[in-house]
Amino acid sequence: MSSTENGAEASARETGRPSPKVPERPHPVTLREVAEAAGVSTATVSLVVNKKKDARIAEETRRRVTDAIRTLGYRPNAMAKTLVSGTSKFIGLVADGVATTPFAGQIIHGAQDEAWKHGYALLIANTEGNGELEQDAIAMMLEYKVRGILYSTWFHRQTDIPPPLREADFVLVNCFSNEQGARAVVPDEVQGGRSATELLLAHGHRRIAFINATIPAPAKDGRLAGYRQALGNAGIPFDPDLVMEAYPDQEGGYRATAGLLQRGAPAVFCYNDRMAMGLYDGLREHGLAIPGDVAVVGFDNQEVIAAHLRPPLSTVALPHYELGAAGVRVLLGIDPAPGGPAKIHCPAVERASVQVQAHA
Amino acid sequence: MSSTENGAEASARETGRPSPKVPERPHPVTLREVAEAAGVSTATVSLVVNKKKDARIAEETRRRVTDAIRTLGYRPNAMAKTLVSGTSKFIGLVADGVATTPFAGQIIHGAQDEAWKHGYALLIANTEGNGELEQDAIAMMLEYKVRGILYSTWFHRQTDIPPPLREADFVLVNCFSNEQGARAVVPDEVQGGRSATELLLAHGHRRIAFINATIPAPAKDGRLAGYRQALGNAGIPFDPDLVMEAYPDQEGGYRATAGLLQRGAPAVFCYNDRMAMGLYDGLREHGLAIPGDVAVVGFDNQEVIAAHLRPPLSTVALPHYELGAAGVRVLLGIDPAPGGPAKIHCPAVERASVQVQAHA
Structure with missing residues (x-):
């Protein structure tokens, strides 16, 4: 293997297949050619x-035309259809970072699947929060x-409605x-916080x-409300001393370790999976x-993390799809x-980071 | 706070602002209305x-028209323009999972920024590898x-060219x-493997x-070739016994720990960051x-992971953007x-998981 050859080339060569030349692109078939082939106007x-x-x-004429379309590979011009009908078969998706943020990309997946089901294609613009680009x-x-x-926004939050958006039929996602009447779909943070707490109560x-x-x-307020609801439903009085706060990433979770150990709680619900990942490191350093x-529960069911921690993390999924x-819809x-x-349901995902305890 | 109220509502209320009703959407302004306002045909x-x-x-007439367009908020019909010019200002992006896979979404970000720079919008379809959806x-x-x-594909691989793609001007991405002449851009895996190894050599x-x-x-062959090149450049003979194989995720990296310790190497380059994350757990269990x-180096610079391990992981970035x-381009x-x-350069990212050693 020469020093400049890379794996891609080596791999292509190793298939042993010849390297055919990509054929010249055929010119697009015109309406006139279809008409000539079918012998119609x-x-x-x-x-x-x-x-x-x-x-x-006549049915026979219609059949001749559709045969010619198939044989020649004619592509109708969707733009022309749109001019006639006034609206296109597009649904726009404006995202402030959904397309490029790990995990929230499932919003695109779900929107596209549903749009295609109803004959629409998704036109996506990712604005990275740049107002001018958004306009x-x-x-x-x-x-x-x-x-x-x-x-759509990559994390659940309140938003202003950009003026040009009002010219369209629109729905806020995440x-x-x-404003009254602004349609929106958001995750049910309260139910999610309740489910997370119930994983530990169970x-x-x-x-x-x-x-x-x-x-x-909204996630901060909602998950706390859900935590309190779950305790209340189980007849456990709320103890404000058991609620701590940390920056919602691995470093924040790691730094929260000492405070958690001080409180001596044998079970903890972390605001998100990244925080739980940092807490894992902190607990291990204390030999716990x-x-x-x-017992640890997270939130998000963050791909690449939650299922792959040691032990795998129980959590509640954000329903991006x-x-x-x-x-x-x-x-x-x-x-x-x-x-x-x-409000969209956030499903609980149970893994090995919680455990049956006979008498806790 | 009532038991059914969630954080979203609470947060909206706390702003203290009134809840204005979303105004009725104005009907779209027509060409005729612009003409009437400007007093032209x-x-x-x-x-x-x-x-x-x-x-x-006349310059004066043109000004009257552009003033009327601005005042009325007229939106020209892009579809009509397309019919005249024959091509639209769209670039299509077909992805087998780029939009919905953590990290590879940056391919969209980079493509969109570059497309917008040249006056094009991106039309994205995510196929999840479904052939019919792709067609x-x-x-x-x-x-x-x-x-x-x-x-585009979410991981670097060889691909067949789907027949309908040949009707378009196309470029393979990742x-x-x-086939000769099929234009493609891929990460430079060999250079990446070389850079990763050089982080440890340095x-x-x-x-x-x-x-x-x-x-x-291609990543497997390319990164190995790069590892060998870097050793060769440093005058270190290649020792096949120092090359192990594992499944490229956290569990694979964890299971590789024993084999690594047997070989007694004080430095290791892992195929990817997820593997390095699992190896971290394994090394810790051995008290190392x-x-x-x-010293550990990964590959990918995977967001949410690489920078947030303890210690933060030195790695080489996949250049998705x-x-x-x-x-x-x-x-x-x-x-x-x-x-x-x-071949696109994969930049090295040095963090605390490698260290200066005076005499290794």
Whole structure:
């Protein structure tokens, strides 16, 4: 292997197949060519392509046209159809970082699956929170006559509605506005916090700490409310001393270790999985076993992390896929828009970081 | 706080602002309304909107039209423009999972930034590797007369060229074909493997293990070739016994710990960051310190992981952003297409998991 050859080339060569040349691209087939092949006028082809139901065309003629379309590989011009109908088969998705942020990308996946199901394609613009880019992206979508726009944020938060968005039919996804009538779908943080706490309650724990985030967010308020609800439902009085706060990443979780040990709680619900990952490191440094000494639950079900910690982390999933899909359904009027933001269920995912305890 | 109220509502309320109703969406402004406001014919407005340079229109008239467009908020119909010009200002991006896979989403970010720079918007279809969806996505893009298509994969691999893709001007991104003339941009795995090994060499290590992947891939061959080059350049003979293989995730890295300790190498290059993360756990269980006892380097610079391990992990970054941007430049003919796939540099990122050793 020569010093400049890379694996890609080596791998291509190793298949042993010849290297055919990519053929010249054929010129696009025109409506006129279809008409000539079928022996009909271009007007007739146009009527067949645009599926005009009231046009009277003999079945035999229609068949000749569709055969010619298939044989020649004719692609109808979607732009021309749009001019006739006034709206395109596009749904716009404006994202402030969804496409490029680990995990929130599932919003795209869910929105696309649901859009395709109803004959729409997704036109995505990722703005990285740049206001000017956002204006341009929405203007572009309006010029392409989108059916509507999903406006999404990579973390759950309140948002202002950018003025050009008001020109479209729109739904907020993973964010919400305080304007009445602004349709939105958001994760159900309260239910998620309740489910996370219940994972620990179900294993006999009654003294459960909560390491919340330092940063104000609907997730911070909602998960705390859910934690309190779960304790209340189990008849356990709320002890504010068991609620700590830390920066919501690995370093924050690591630094929270000492405070947790001071409180002596044998079970802890962490605001997110990254925090739990840092706490794992801290607990190990103190020679403590998970879940034997401390049972740990996270939040997010963050891919590449939660299932791969040692031990694997019990957590609650953020329903990104379902947020995208529900956004499309609300936009198209398939799901009714509730009075406030529609709240999407956050499912619990149980793994080895919690454990049955006979008498806790 | 009532038991059903969630953080979102609480947060909206706490702003103290009134809840204005989202206003009725205005009907779209028509060409005719612009013409009436400007006191000109619709044909004149059309000439101004479509920027026909050879049309003779008095400067004063042109100004009246552009004023009316601004005042009324008229949006020209991009579809109509496309019908005239034959191609749209879209670049298609077909992804088998880029949009929904952590980290590879930066391909979208890079492609979009570069596309916007040249006046193009990105039309993204995520196929999750579903062949039928892929065919439909490419057909849709062809119907919308895209300028060209980027065909991308979430991990670097060889690919077949789907037949409908040949109808478009296309560039393969993060994948390549053995067909001559198929333009492609891929990460420079050999250079990356060399840089990873050099991070350890620079700190005085001469006995460096490499835990490669078990799964065949250009990355596997390329990174091994780079490791060998770096050793060769440093005058260190290649010792095949120092090359191990493991499944490229945390569990694989953890299980490789015993084999690594048997070989007694004080420095190791792991095929990827996830493997390094598992190896961290294994080394800790043996009471070994990083980098004091074993220096560790990964590959990928995987967000949410590499920078947040304890200690933070030295690694080599996969250039996803640059792959997307370079794909657009090759498509538009701004970057020349080399004979084979264009190889994109993988930059080294040094953190605390390697260490200066005076005499290794």
